[in-house]
Amino acid sequence: MKKSIFDNRSKGISTEKSDAAIRMSVTPWEVEGDINYDKLIEEFGTRPLDSHLFYRLKDPMPPPVKRGMCFSHRDLDKWLDAYDNGEKVTVLSGRGPSEKMHIGHLTLYAIPKYFQDVYKCTAYIPVSDDEKFYVKENLEIEDVEMFANDNILDILAMGFDPNKTIVHKDFEHTKIYKYAAQVAKKITYSTAKAVFGLKAENNIGWVFYPAMQATHILYPQFIEGPHLTLVPIGIDQDPFIRATRDIAEKFGFQKPATIHKKLAPGLEGPKMSSSGKNAIWLSDDEDTVANKVHKYAFSGGQPSIKEHREKGGNPDIDVSFLYLKYFFEEDDNKLEQIDRDYRDGSLLSGELKEYFIEKVNNYLKEHRRRREIVEKNIDKYMLRD
Amino acid sequence: MKKSIFDNRSKGISTEKSDAAIRMSVTPWEVEGDINYDKLIEEFGTRPLDSHLFYRLKDPMPPPVKRGMCFSHRDLDKWLDAYDNGEKVTVLSGRGPSEKMHIGHLTLYAIPKYFQDVYKCTAYIPVSDDEKFYVKENLEIEDVEMFANDNILDILAMGFDPNKTIVHKDFEHTKIYKYAAQVAKKITYSTAKAVFGLKAENNIGWVFYPAMQATHILYPQFIEGPHLTLVPIGIDQDPFIRATRDIAEKFGFQKPATIHKKLAPGLEGPKMSSSGKNAIWLSDDEDTVANKVHKYAFSGGQPSIKEHREKGGNPDIDVSFLYLKYFFEEDDNKLEQIDRDYRDGSLLSGELKEYFIEKVNNYLKEHRRRREIVEKNIDKYMLRD
Numbered sequence: 048m049k050k051s052i053f054d055n056r057s058k059g060i061s062t063e064k065s066d067a068a069i070r071m072s073v074t075p076w077e078v079e080g081d082i083n084y085d086k087l088i089e090e091f092g093t094r095p096l097d098s099h100l101f102y103r104l105k106d107p108m109p110p111p112v113k114r115g116m117c118f119s120h121r122d123l124d125k126w127l128d129a130y131d132n133g134e135k136v137t138v139l140s141g142r143g144p145s146e147k148m149h150i151g152h153l154t155l156y157a158i159p160k161y162f163q164d165v166y167k168c169t170a171y172i173p174v175s176d177d178e179k180f181y182v183k184e185n186l187e188i189e190d191v192e193m194f195a196n197d198n199i200l201d202i203l204a205m206g207f208d209p210n211k212t213i214v215h216k217d218f219e220h221t222k223i224y225k226y227a228a229q230v231a232k233k234i235t236y237s238t239a240k241a242v243f244g245l246k247a248e249n250n251i252g253w254v255f256y257p258a259m260q261a262t263h264i265l266y267p268q269f270i271e272g273p274h275l276t277l278v279p280i281g282i283d284q285d286p287f288i289r290a291t292r293d294i295a296e297k298f299g300f301q302k303p304a305t306i307h308k309k310l311a312p313g314l315e316g317p318k319m320s321s322s323g324k325n326a327i328w329l330s331d332d333e334d335t336v337a338n339k340v341h342k343y344a345f346s347g348g349q350p351s352i353k354e355h356r357e358k359g360g361n362p363d364i365d366v367s368f369l370y371l372k373y374f375f376e377e378d379d380n381k382l383e384q385i386d387r388d389y390r391d392g393s394l395l396s397g398e399l400k401e402y403f404i405e406k407v408n409n410y411l412k413e414h415r416r417r418r419e420i421v422e423k424n425i426d427k428y429m430l431r432d
Numbered sequence: 433m434k435k436s437i438f439d440n441r442s443k444g445i446s447t448e449k450s451d452a453a454i455r456m457s458v459t460p461w462e463v464e465g466d467i468n469y470d471k472l473i474e475e476f477g478t479r480p481l482d483s484h485l486f487y488r489l490k491d492p493m494p495p496p497v498k499r500g501m502c503f504s505h506r507d508l509d510k511w512l513d514a515y516d517n518g519e520k521v522t523v524l525s526g527r528g529p530s531e532k533m534h535i536g537h538l539t540l541y542a543i544p545k546y547f548q549d550v551y552k553c554t555a556y557i558p559v560s561d562d563e564k565f566y567v568k569e570n571l572e573i574e575d576v577e578m579f580a581n582d583n584i585l586d587i588l589a590m591g592f593d594p595n596k597t598i599v600h601k602d603f604e605h606t607k608i609y610k611y612a613a614q615v616a617k618k619i620t621y622s623t624a625k626a627v628f629g630l631k632a633e634n635n636i637g638w639v640f641y642p643a644m645q646a647t648h649i650l651y652p653q654f655i656e657g658p659h660l661t662l663v664p665i666g667i668d669q670d671p672f673i674r675a676t677r678d679i680a681e682k683f684g685f686q687k688p689a690t691i692h693k694k695l696a697p698g699l700e701g702p703k704m705s706s707s708g709k710n711a712i713w714l715s716d717d718e719d720t721v722a723n724k725v726h727k728y729a730f731s732g733g734q735p736s737i738k739e740h741r742e743k744g745g746n747p748d749i750d751v752s753f754l755y756l757k758y759f760f761e762e763d764d765n766k767l768e769q770i771d772r773d774y775r776d777g778s779l780l781s782g783e784l785k786e787y788f789i790e791k792v793n794n795y796l797k798e799h800r801r802r803r804e805i806v807e808k809n810i811d812k813y814m815l816r817d
Contacts, residue, residue, distance in 0.1 A: 220611070234635060235632065235633050236634055236639055250621070255616065
């Protein structure tokens with residue numbers, strides 16, 4: 048195992064709260080005080096991904112896993128125990144297809160891909176075309192289908208195993224309705240209203256959707272029988288997981304485990320959400336990527352080269368650096384060197400951006416190559432009726 | 433055309449409100465003042481099935497159609513116009529399978545069968561297994577499936593044309609979910625709550641079901657394009673038709689037409705609903721039918737034979753007579769004779785019951801024979817995924 052400040056494990060973390068979580072608390076959106084992850088753990092009643100658990104995770108880990116983007120969990124320890132005991136385990140990450148995908152989205156799907164790769168388990172990718180159709184007023188069913196098919200290719204192009212990956216769309220694999228009905232019968236309107244914040248003016252498809260979402264999460268167990276499923280998600284989604292864990296018991300299923308991921312930074316930093324209009328889309332060509340990074344990528348550098356050389360930059364709030372850290376730079380030593388050089392001023396903001404652009408464009412080139420292969424073999428992944 | 437008091441047409445009805453409707457107002461449940469059909473027409477804003485429209489209906493008509501059980505409608509005239517103009521028309525009656533079927537249920541399905549037979553149109557029979565599963569707390573999914581398959585055979589055994597009949601179950605033909613989602617997006621929770629009387633403690637499947645029901649009614653148009661569908665139903669179901677008519681326009685569909693049927697009498701008369709526990713089930717054997725009629729069938733006869741011979745009986749509140757009138761006795765002359773003989777006391781209550789028992793048992797024997805044939809050819813009727 049490499050010794051690097053960017054591999055948390057090499058640092059001999061021994062406190063209950065990992066250094067990773069502490070280190071991670073300085074990010075563009077947290078600088079603004081928007082999100083306090085420690086407080087979220089307390090508030091949601093989840094458990095921090097502590098050093099003990101972190102050390103149990105098998106190598107090789109991709110950047111979002113090894114560099115502290117995963118900070119909290121429910122029953123990940125039980126999931127690992129089940130794996131160690133030779134029991135069946137699965138991993139699951141859904142997708143709501145309301146738009147094309149950008150690089151911020153990749154950080155999530157790297158997590159189920161990691162668990163599939165290293166723990167050799169089946170990955171489920173339920174695509175909630177119905178949810179996005181219900182919730183987005185102006186989204187027509189044809190739009191949702193187009194985004195669904197497009198998003199599926201992007202997710203699978205990350206390298207999911209065609210023999211161990213099951214993708215299904217609610218408007219295509221409609222057999223799921225029969226299972227969703229069984230789940231729906233166990234959720235009252237009051238409960239759905241409280242958990243999902245439903246309003247009287249919401250349409251009744253929207254009201255029904257919580258049943259479909261819970262069914263997605265329980266689907267590996269509906270299909271393969273009771274076992275532990277790990278669900279990597281943003282912590283803001285945890286209330287739905289918690290509701291689903293309650294429902295699981297009513298079917299004699301195991302409560303799904305989860306691992307919580309922090310939000311991916313927006314291209315423009317603190318003020319932008321991860322779905323900001325200036326995101327780098329996976330379909331962006333090389334020049335577009337370069338232009339967007341030059342023009343919009345939030346920088347932790349100083350206003351002038353002179354000042355930067357003197358004072359150094361701050362990688363902790365620099366979006367180019369953060370994306371290298373959380374996704375594009377696999378090499379711990381290289382990342383450590385960039386961190387050091389940026390902080391001491393020897394690496395300029397423009398130079399960092401150029402390196403970032405090169406990494407992104409190389410990734411996207413390879414991504415598109417893999418996407419074409421996936422497209423030819425799409426039937427291997429899809430669960431249709 | 434036969435001249436008979438039991439064929440409304442032969443009576444030269446010319447008033448806006450048909451004699452049939454007036455005659456029909458003396459029935460066991462109306463004697464008790466439970467239901468005033470004229471008031472319902474006013475309340476629901478539907479139109480009476482007046483003599484003008486009644487005369488347009490093609491022969492041969494089965495008892496429930498020709499003897500005034502159908503008393504109200506929406507756009508039946510437009511449906512007949514469309515037929516006359518050579519346009520496509522369809523007929524549709526659904527079924528919620530929460531129990532086995534009894535003879536009271538037959539009076540409804542005789543109506544779509546009539547329209548299919550005489551107007552040579554496709555009949556749709558959507559089976560809402562999901563609805564009954566959502567609404568009946570103790571009904572398991574296996575129960576609903578069992579009742580659904582059983583009910584479908586009973587309905588089809590009435591003689592629906594295998595080449596012109598489409599039956600689908602929501603838990604089997606789940607492709608309908610994609611259409612129901614499009615309908616659901618156009619129904620707010622507030623609206624569904626108002627029309628269906630939803631409560632906060634109802635499950636979210638129940639909340640979603642209005643979308644499925646509207647989709648059932650619009651399904652012929654989803655599948656075959658815009659045209660007029662006639663939906664024979666109990667008038668208590670009219671608010672759902674009205675809601676669906678509003679939705680139809682949003683899809684560029686035609687507003688479904690409807691013909692409203694009165695409630696079928698319960699075996700025990702005024703105090704029993706049509707699903708009373710002493711109903712005559714289609715699966716009852718000959719002795720059971722005889723026993724039930726002797727023991728429970730509400731009689732319009734007098735307490736003693738002597739009194740009956742003197743004062744005569746009242747066929748208008750006699751359940752055996754009413755079932756002959758509305759379903760089992762095709763022959764107008766025979767029914768007229770029974771009516772006369774019962775009123776003048778020459779036909780005793782026991783004799784009327786014997787005749788009724790014979791008619792029911794003959795019907796059920798033939799019904800079972802047809803049911804077996806249907807069972808062998810069930811794939812011809814079913815729309816599966």
